[in-house]
Structure formats: structure tokens, C-alpha cells
Amino acid sequence: xxxxLIKSEPEAYSWDDLENEIIGRWDGVRNYQARNNLKTMQKGxxxxxxxxxxxxxIVGIAEVVNEYYADTTAEKGxxxxxxxxxxxxxxxxxxxxxxxxxxxxNQMALxxxxxxxxxxxxxxxxxxxxxxxx
DNA sequence: GCCAACGTTGGC
DNA sequence: GCCAACGTTGGC
Numbered sequence: 001x002x003x004x005l006i007k008s009e010p011e012a013y014s015w016d017d018l019e020n021e022i023i024g025r026w027d028g029v030r031n032y033q034a035r036n037n038l039k040t041m042q043k044g045x046x047x048x049x050x051x052x053x054x055x056x057x058i059v060g061i062a063e064v065v066n067e068y069y070a071d072t073t074a075e076k077g078x079x080x081x082x083x084x085x086x087x088x089x090x091x092x093x094x095x096x097x098x099x100x101x102x103x104x105x106n107q108m109a110l111x112x113x114x115x116x117x118x119x120x121x122x123x124x125x126x127x128x129x130x131x132x133x134x
Numbered sequence: 135g136c137c138a139a140c141g142t143t144g145g146c
Numbered sequence: 147g148c149c150a151a152c153g154t155t156g157g158c
Contacts, residue, residue, distance in 0.1 A: 009156085031141080053156055096157080115140060115155050 003126040004041060005110055005119050006062065006084075007050035015049050015059045019086050024062075026118075027071045027081035034118040038080050039068050046087060048121065048129060050110065057093035058129055062086055090133030104128050 006026060008014070018024040029035055041047075045064040051057055066083035073081075099105045105128060109119035 056157075113140085114157070117155090 002040070002042065002045045003121045003123060004037065004045060004047040005050055005058075005108070005121050006047045007052045007110075007117050009053045010051045010055055011053075014051065015086070015089070018049070018062065018084065023065060023083050023085050025081050026084055027073050027079075029071070029081070029117060030074075030079060031115075031117065034116055035078075035080055037118040037120060038082055040120075041067060041082055043067055046126070047084060048126065051093075055093070056096040058090065058099075058133065059093045060086060060089040061130070090130075092133050094129050094132045098132060099129070102128065102132070 013024070026038070029038060041064050043064055043066065047062045047064065048058045049060045049062050051059055062084040063086075064082055065085050068080040068082050071079040071081040073079075096110075099108065100111060105111075105125055108121060108125060109116050113119065
């Protein structure tokens with residue numbers, strides 16, 4: 001089981017949108033590093049769902065329900081998407097400033113590579129954020 | 135709204 | 147293959 005952080009501007013696609021859709025398709029990724037991460041994701045992996053720009057906070061946990069397949073929104077090139085569903089909403093969102101002020105989390109790609117939309121995180125980082133969100 | 139960081143494109 | 151120009155993302 002691996003852990004990930006996925007992010008989206010809530011104006012484009014929010015946690016509530018995923019909740020309404022039940023199963024959401026995570027497509028539109030056009031970055032090779034993020035794509036390679038998508039290809040590594042396995043069914044049952046858990047993803048922290050981060051709202052960028054508006055909110056700047058982790059709002060919940062999503063679960064991978066289908067592994068990667070061709071992204072039909074791509075007109076050319078080898079791009080992929082996955083399917084996710086909501087797993088558990090955090091009782092309290094964990095904000096970017098909280099993450100920045102927690103020493104255990106200062107290696108996260110969210111801080112070092114703010115533009116990477118799909119990034120791996122460690123179990124320790126995952127557990128730390130979950131406990132901060134309770 | 136500004137700007138830094140990063141990725142992509144295209145001229146040479 | 148290098149690098150300047152440009153576009154996008156996302157924090158502030």
C-alpha cells in the first residue's frame with residue numbers, strides 16, 4: 001500500500017465534486033513526473049486530497065479504485081488517468097501553514113515542488129497529517 | 135495582481 | 147545541445 005498527495009483547484013474539481021460523483025476520474029494531468037506517479041498507483045492506495053489556490057488545505061482522503069488507463073481528454077501523447085472515490089473526510093482540514101510549521105512534514109513535495117499535482121508521500125507523513133486532521 | 139518556480143518551445 | 151522567450155501554476 002502506497003500513499004499519495006493529489007491536488008486540484010477546488011474551482012476546477014473539489015472534494016465535494018468527488019463526493020457527488022461517487023467515482024471520480026483523475027484526468028487532465030500533463031506533467032511527466034505526475035503521470036509516472038499515476039502509473040505507479042495501485043488499487044487501494046490512499047491519497048490526501050489537497051485544495052490548491054483556494055483553501056490551500058488538505059480536506060480528505062481518497063482511495064484509488066481503478067489503476068491507470070488512457071486519458072481520453074488528451075488529443076495527443078501518452079497521458080493517463082485513474083479513478084478515485086472519497087475514503088474519509090478530515091474532521092479538520094490541515095492547512096498549508098500547519099504543514100509548513102510541522103518539522104516532520106518539511107520534506108513533502110507539496111512544499112518543495114509546489115507545482116507537482118500527484119506526488120508520493122511516506123506513511124509517516126500520511127499518519128502525521130491524519131492525526132493533525134482529527 | 136505580482137512574482138517565483140518550473141516546463142515547454144523554438145531559434146541558433 | 148544551449149538558451150532565451152514564453153506559458154502555467156500556485157503562494158503571497
